[in-house]
Amino acid sequence: MARLPVSEEALIQRYGPHLNEAPPGGWDAAVDFDRQVRTHCCFCGQQCGIKLKVKGTEVVGFEPWYDFPFNEGKLCPKGVKRYLQGAHPDRLLEPLGRDPGAAAGFSSMSWDQALDRVVSEIGRIQDSYGKDAFAMLSGVSLTNEKSYLVGKFARLALQTANLDYNGRLCMVSAGVANKRALGMDRAPNPWSDIPLADVVFVAGANVAECAPITTSYIWRARDRGAKLIVADPRVTPLARTADVFLGLRPGTDSALMGTILHVIIENGWVDRGFVDAHTIDFGAAAEAVQHCSPSWGATVTGVPADRIVEAARLWGTSETGMLLHARGIEHHSKGVENVWSCINLGLATGKYGRPGCGVATITGQGNGQGGREQGHKCDQLPGNRDITNPEHRAYVASVWGCDVDEIPGKGLSAEEIVEAIHDGKIRGLLSICFNPLVSLPDSRFTAEALGKLEFFAVIDFFLSETAQHADIVLPGSLHEEDEGTSTSVEGRAIKINQAIPPPGSARLDWEILIDLADRLGRGQYFQFGSTHEIFDEMRVASRGGTADYYGMTWERIEAEDGIFWPCPEAGHPGTPRLYEGGRFAHPDGKARFNPVRHRPPAEVTDDEYPLWLTTGRVVSQYLSGTQTRRIGPLVEQYPEPLCEMHPRLAGTLGVATGDIVRVSSRRGTMELPARVVETIRPDTVFIPYHWPGAKAANQLTNRALDPLSRIPEYKVSAVRVERAQGHVQVRDRRVTALQTEAELR
Numbered sequence: 164m165a166r167l168p169v170s171e172e173a174l175i176q177r178y179g180p181h182l183n184e185a186p187p188g189g190w191d192a193a194v195d196f197d198r199q200v201r202t203h204c205c206f207c208g209q210q211c212g213i214k215l216k217v218k219g220t221e222v223v224g225f226e227p228w229y230d231f232p233f234n235e236g237k238l239c240p241k242g243v244k245r246y247l248q249g250a251h252p253d254r255l256l257e258p259l260g261r262d263p264g265a266a267a268g269f270s271s272m273s274w275d276q277a278l279d280r281v282v283s284e285i286g287r288i289q290d291s292y293g294k295d296a297f298a299m300l301s302g303v304s305l306t307n308e309k310s311y312l313v314g315k316f317a318r319l320a321l322q323t324a325n326l327d328y329n330g331r332l333c334m335v336s337a338g339v340a341n342k343r344a345l346g347m348d349r350a351p352n353p354w355s356d357i358p359l360a361d362v363v364f365v366a367g368a369n370v371a372e373c374a375p376i377t378t379s380y381i382w383r384a385r386d387r388g389a390k391l392i393v394a395d396p397r398v399t400p401l402a403r404t405a406d407v408f409l410g411l412r413p414g415t416d417s418a419l420m421g422t423i424l425h426v427i428i429e430n431g432w433v434d435r436g437f438v439d440a441h442t443i444d445f446g447a448a449a450e451a452v453q454h455c456s457p458s459w460g461a462t463v464t465g466v467p468a469d470r471i472v473e474a475a476r477l478w479g480t481s482e483t484g485m486l487l488h489a490r491g492i493e494h495h496s497k498g499v500e501n502v503w504s505c506i507n508l509g510l511a512t513g514k515y516g517r518p519g520c521g522v523a524t525i526t527g528q529g530n531g532q533g534g535r536e537q538g539h540k541c542d543q544l545p546g547n548r549d550i551t552n553p554e555h556r557a558y559v560a561s562v563w564g565c566d567v568d569e570i571p572g573k574g575l576s577a578e579e580i581v582e583a584i585h586d587g588k589i590r591g592l593l594s595i596c597f598n599p600l601v602s603l604p605d606s607r608f609t610a611e612a613l614g615k616l617e618f619f620a621v622i623d624f625f626l627s628e629t630a631q632h633a634d635i636v637l638p639g640s641l642h643e644e645d646e647g648t649s650t651s652v653e654g655r656a657i658k659i660n661q662a663i664p665p666p667g668s669a670r671l672d673w674e675i676l677i678d679l680a681d682r683l684g685r686g687q688y689f690q691f692g693s694t695h696e697i698f699d700e701m702r703v704a705s706r707g708g709t710a711d712y713y714g715m716t717w718e719r720i721e722a723e724d725g726i727f728w729p730c731p732e733a734g735h736p737g738t739p740r741l742y743e744g745g746r747f748a749h750p751d752g753k754a755r756f757n758p759v760r761h762r763p764p765a766e767v768t769d770d771e772y773p774l775w776l777t778t779g780r781v782v783s784q785y786l787s788g789t790q791t792r793r794i795g796p797l798v799e800q801y802p803e804p805l806c807e808m809h810p811r812l813a814g815t816l817g818v819a820t821g822d823i824v825r826v827s828s829r830r831g832t833m834e835l836p837a838r839v840v841e842t843i844r845p846d847t848v849f850i851p852y853h854w855p856g857a858k859a860a861n862q863l864t865n866r867a868l869d870p871l872s873r874i875p876e877y878k879v880s881a882v883r884v885e886r887a888q889g890h891v892q893v894r895d896r897r898v899t900a901l902q903t904e905a906e907l908r
């Protein structure tokens with residue numbers, strides 16, 4: 164496999180001066196601005212520090228924020244271009260009501276009209292069908308304060324149990340697995356631990372495209388001589404520099420990790436001292452992988468046995484090591500088990516609670532970490548408390564000043580809410596910061612469900628594809644228009660600062676919710692005059708929970724470049740590294756091994772659908788694309804979905820790059836251009852999912868859910884691929900700089 168230069172130094176030599184070195188006069192010397200606002204990127208969970216340049220009431224550019232320790236000024240293409248979204252002509256400036264007579268299907272209305280309509284429909288639906296017949300969906304591009312407010316709003320203002328969030332499509336498998344195994348749902352390490360690892364094992368994560376800044380941490384480890392193992396059906400840009408590449412068949416991670424554990428046990432590489440002192444149930448986990456010999460593993464995963472053994476040797480014999488996983492492991496109907504199979508490798512070799520050691524999920528969404536702690540999940544209350552636990556409920560009721568019985572019980576998860584809408588059990592929906600029509604699996608089913616709603620309201624700043632199905636659309640706020648906190652991939656709470664006010668008559672998201680609560684007659688619970696006041700209540704509500712923010716203040720968060728939770732009291736320094744000294748977060752201090760027996764995905768290939776489809780991302784687009792499809796330079800880089808396939812498969816289909824192919828699954832069919840690459844397994848095709856309608860990968864995906872986390876199986880479907888009519892010139896700027904001769908066996 165051709166190798167690229169790895170160190171930053173080598174890259175500087177090859178590609179010119181270091182990115183951090185601004186040209187004389189700054190990056191955008193030509194940009195005329197009044198002031199710079201220090202804040203963070205609105206996109207992924209890395210939450211890079213950035214300075215926005217503001218002229219009047221417009222964000223006109225950016226400058227790297229070199230002093231912010233996580234990214235030290237580095238930004239990926241999305242961060243660099245994010246400032247272009249606010250001025251887009253599609254920005255929603257006033258409330259919209261469905262109006263079949265109007266050209267665009269909507270006509271504008273006053274806030275009073277719009278909010279009164281929402282409130283009267285909530286009342287009508289709840290009076291006719293019960294409180295839980297009105298549901299709410301939320302998202303974790305929202306700050307901690309807004310996430311907290313949404314949780315309280317749904318429970319006390321809407322009084323519905325049915326609230327869930329888009330993190331349900333994202334990190335929940337890791338969340339459930341971490342909580343049950345270790346007692347806490349957070350990456351165990353600050354990212355500064357990555358360069359200290361002797362082995363970095365990246366499983367199911369396209370780091371260079373989806374967590375771009377993490378690449379630099381891994382390179383620093385490699386510069387120190389660390390070995391890199393990558394497990395992915397595709398030779399991702401990072402995988403092109405791997406020492407051991409495990410090009411597994413989609414859906415076989417628990418077999419791969421189980422085989423690695425088997426080899427570690429057989430060779431006596433288990434850290435018995437650590438296992439005996441700090442864990443329970445090792446025996447059960449060992450028994451579950453007794454049959455996982457390297458030849459068995461090779462048959463199931465498609466990875467040569469000697470490579471699996473080599474990965475096991477590197478991981479099993481290294482003093483330190485970090486395993487980083489993302490949705491490639493977690494987006495499965497056995498996502499929780501997959502994560503457990505990774506955690507078992509960390510526990511068996513004592514790789515927790517020390518510098519350079521840990522098994523960490525790479526959180527995806529901007530506030531994917533904080534948003535999963537503040538209580539807008541269907542089973543959760545603030546502080547990552549359990550909504551079914553009487554003590555947890557009583558504490559939160561005491562903070563909210565309500566009767567404990569006023570807090571509804573556990574509700575349905577995101578996909579289940581859509582299924583209940585489809586079944587006619589849920590009749591009304593309020594959605595903020597979620598674009599389910601593009602992002603949920605089996606989009607035809609989602610569209611059918613949205614069509615059955617008696618009333619649907621959306622709070623967004625663009626008319627997303629989902630919002631096009633709404634009865635009322637309320638123009639909310641962009642990231643740069645509000646302030647608050649967010650919690651990054653590392654578990655570091657950081658401060659988001661307001662750069663500009665919302666334009667036109669758009670309003671701050673939290674003000675909209677408080678206005679609605681007032682009109683619902685529940686204003687007594689929502690006496691907040693500012694986001695700062697929401698933070699102060701949130702801090703108290705989190706007190707004593709595992710995700711404890713009680714000791715934080717906005718001022719400290721700014722002054723200290725962020726604070727890692729738990730931070731249980733004033734003056735507490737925060738907790739960058741969890742589990743030090745081998746003390747885990749369960750009451751007895753011990754971690755749990757969980758036995759994992761590999762099982763196949765919900766859908767497997769057959770004669771009719773003989774290929775694996777896996778879906779994911781490209782560097783220049785973000786999630787459902789509502790934002791990044793409106794940023795010209797990002798669209799330029801990769802304007803439409805391409806179906807990645809191996810030359811061997813392309814050969815049997817008679818297809819070359821640019822030829823249109825038809826991809827069909829049991830749910831639907833789409834046509835799109837092929838992109839023939841050597842960097843994918845010949846039995847697998849990959850389609851990025853950032854586009855709507857006929858370009859949506861989710862027309863093909865399966866609604867199968869993990870039984871514990873309720874995450875959909877985005878990473879495995881069975882498909883058929885055929886050549887269709889037509890040929891186009893494809894543009895994929897991503898790969899040109901990184902083209903290699905890499906070959907998959």
Ligand SMILES: Nc1nc2c(c(=O)[nH]1)N[C@H]1C(S)=C(S)[C@@H](COP(=O)(O)OP(=O)(O)OC[C@H]3O[C@@H](n4cnc5c(=O)[nH]c(N)nc54)[C@H](O)[C@@H]3O)O[C@H]1N2
Pocket residue numbers: 207208333366367368369370372373374394395396397399411412413414415416489490491492526527528529777778779780781782783784785786787849878879
């Ligand atoms: N550019 C960009 N960056 C993003 C985002 C974005 O939309 N665009 N979204 C953010 C969010 S919310 C998230 S969740 C993260 C996602 O970050 P990642 O999880 O890194 O991204 P994905 O592309 O979803 O999938 C990761 C990898 O999993 C591999 N994979 C597919 N099936 C399997 C399998 O069965 N096993 C294994 N081991 N690997 C498999 C894919 O080939 C892919 O390379 O990215 C965040 N960052």
Ligand SMILES: Nc1nc2c(c(=O)[nH]1)N[C@H]1C(S)=C(S)[C@@H](COP(=O)(O)OP(=O)(O)OC[C@H]3O[C@@H](n4cnc5c(=O)[nH]c(N)nc54)[C@H](O)[C@@H]3O)O[C@H]1N2
Pocket residue numbers: 302304305329330332333334490494527528595596597598599601602603604622623624625627639640641642672778779780785786787788789790852860861864877
């Ligand atoms: N096939 C396939 N499907 C997937 C995945 C995959 O890998 N493959 N990945 C899944 C994953 S990991 C994720 S995270 C989901 C994401 O799926 P979604 O959460 O549905 O995607 P987003 O694009 O984040 O949608 C957020 C919407 O909220 C709006 N928004 C953003 N910020 C704010 C804000 O501050 N306030 C308000 N009011 N609105 C805001 C945006 O304009 C957008 O319309 O997709 C999932 N879907």
Ligand code: SF4
Pocket residue numbers: 204205206207208209210211237238239240241242243374375376
């Ligand atoms: S998208 Fe993620 S990696 Fe890129 S600049 Fe924003 S926070 Fe950083």
Ligand SMILES: [Mo]
Pocket residue numbers: 332333334527528
């Ligand atoms: Mo995600």
